[in-house]
Amino acid sequence: MAPKLGIVAGSGGLPAKLAEKCRETGRPYFVLAIEGEADPATVAGAPHAWVRLGAAGTGIKLLKEQGVVELIMAGALKRPSLASLRPDWRAAKLYAKVGLRALGDDGLLSAVIKELESEGFTLVGVDSVLTDAVATEGCYGRHRPDAQAEVDIAHGFRVVDALGVLDIGQSAVVQQGVVLGVEAIEGTDALMRRCGTLRREGPGGVLVKAKKPQQERRADLPTIGPQTVDLAHQAGLRGIAIEAGGSLVIDRDEVAARADRLGLFVIGCRKPS
Amino acid sequence: MAPKLGIVAGSGGLPAKLAEKCRETGRPYFVLAIEGEADPATVAGAPHAWVRLGAAGTGIKLLKEQGVVELIMAGALKRPSLASLRPDWRAAKLYAKVGLRALGDDGLLSAVIKELESEGFTLVGVDSVLTDAVATEGCYGRHRPDAQAEVDIAHGFRVVDALGVLDIGQSAVVQQGVVLGVEAIEGTDALMRRCGTLRREGPGGVLVKAKKPQQERRADLPTIGPQTVDLAHQAGLRGIAIEAGGSLVIDRDEVAARADRLGLFVIGCRKPS
The missing domain is CATH 3.40.140.80 (LpxI C-terminal catalytic domain)
Structure with missing residues (x-):
């Protein structure tokens, strides 16, 4: 059986589609819903927890507790300001490492992915699960x-x-x-x-x-x-x-x-x- | 004395500034106000005529009748669709020449300027009149x-x-x-x-x-x-x-x-x- 899938849920309908696919194929999964981004309807009925975007430490801890192996980032995340992000210790360390001053979404996402992989997760693309999409x-x-x-x-x-x-x-x-x-x-x-x-x-x-x-x-x-x-x-x-x-x-x-x-x-x- | 200045007036405050400068320096001028673009306040009290953007032939005729020698394009012109432009014969000839299908503002403006110069006008930049701007x-x-x-x-x-x-x-x-x-x-x-x-x-x-x-x-x-x-x-x-x-x-x-x-x-x- 495929390993447990962690779905980091941003906005839009994509996270719900992934959860649906997991249920259809009997794959175990867990949704980490980002506050202010994920659609509450997405996580209704799905095993899930809500976290702030700035709470990287809490998120990583939750995913590990859940035994998540593969991780998928689904849906858009509005890039917040540093002030509103209120980074926890883990997130602040990451931001200090990548430097946020002139970094677009893309640079930030690449850095986040690299960091999550260093925690032992395998990051996969939405297209590897929703192959027909x-x-x-x-x-x-x-x-x-x-x-x-x-x-x-x-x-x-x-x-x-x-x-x-x-x-x-x-x-x-x-x-x-x-x-x-x-x-x-x-x-x-x-x-x-x-x-x-x-x-x-x-x-x-x-x-x-x-x-x-x-x-x-x-x-x-x-x-x-x-x-x-x-x-x-x-x-x-x-x-x-x-x-x-x-x-x-x-x-x-x-x-x-x-x-x-x-x-x-x-x-x-x-x-x- | 400087030759008569024709001001082709698009939107914004620039045409009014040019007319003001002409009055201050005693330079003869004439405003060709583009319908739907030029601010009516700009032309109040100035020698002027209103024309449609598509009426290139009428515009050129008016400027020649007025004895305009130097011509200035001032203010933005919203690029209209061909349908709403209703080009007169003169404008249609120009569009046929430059081809409008994938042409941005810039290509269009360059073509218009070339065409006006072929009619004997000397095109000058706003910066040549409002030097301190x-x-x-x-x-x-x-x-x-x-x-x-x-x-x-x-x-x-x-x-x-x-x-x-x-x-x-x-x-x-x-x-x-x-x-x-x-x-x-x-x-x-x-x-x-x-x-x-x-x-x-x-x-x-x-x-x-x-x-x-x-x-x-x-x-x-x-x-x-x-x-x-x-x-x-x-x-x-x-x-x-x-x-x-x-x-x-x-x-x-x-x-x-x-x-x-x-x-x-x-x-x-x-x-x-």
Whole structure:
């Protein structure tokens, strides 16, 4: 049997999907829910404990007591300020080691992963458990991008690549060659809402989402789900393009069904290497 | 006497400043106010006409009738969709020539400037008329960035440089090493308002604004003024850093006075070449 899985639960629907998968396959698991981030519905009925993001020592102790061997980080964590983090001794030691002054999410997550591995945990990616969630190449559903949308998608991937290198964000919205918005810490949902008010007349824009080039695969892979399709539709977008192999699609069938119903395309694109 | 100046007026306070300068120096001028962009207060009392952005032919004809020789583009123009632009014959010819499908502001502005020069106008930069508005190196006012703010400023310039190369935007907000937001077409004011709700506890962030590396100097130089200082303060920022020599400061004395009163720094930084 697979070893006990510890799920460090940030925001969004991913932690719940992982817990569900564990139950389905009979795999033992434990959810370490991050206060202010994890959805309480995620942990309802699951073996779990709540911890502050700054309480690294408590978290590690709990996971060890639970006999967790493999560890997975699921869902986004808002990077807090040092002041609000109130790091415990363990966390403070880590921050002192990595230096926080000019560190983006990516640098921080890599450091956290390294530290957890030094504690004896094996960090695995969400894609190793939800194997069927990794974005595949080609269209989900029956709608396809037209020539203008293809130009917007290509430009969008150039933009998110540049954002990613600087560890800024994973998403951009492009309409008719114009970058309507780019994501920093506000997240993809807020980006789309804003772009709904910034859009121009004529054919709508495209949401493009990709992994940061240097991103640690075991943390915070770009993720879309049915709700992303709804929000894209509300923002007047025509479609969503994600990085095949480098992002996650939650509820693939529902994503395709909803895209078909709302008239959007959802496409996985292999990044040119 | 200096030749008659045509002021193509987009949004913001810059066109009014130029008209004021012409009146002060007794220089003849004419304002071509872009509908939906120029502030009606700008043209009150000034010789002017309103035109649609898409009515290039009408605009050129008016400027020639007025005997305009030198032409200045002042203030931002929201890039509209082709549909809402309703280009007249002259504009359509231009768009057909430059191709609009994947063209950002910068490419479009360069093409427009080239076209206007082929009509016999001499395009000049705002900085050639408002010579004292070009951002100088060093602090405006008495507050100075501390060590953390300096790190944020340096990171911010890296970020806006990458944005600029892709013709996305000119501004970013960085707080404690984290990029809170980056500007696309929403503009700097909207960026700051959003970052006000995204900020973390502890020392506030910094607005960094710079010219796009390849940007045509005669169009849409990054600009700040007293209102920028007010908005930065409202968003919880600690200061503003602009590119010395590559951006404009409107009402320099008032910017410094307001920054002093609100406790913000405003600093012009020479970009490393």
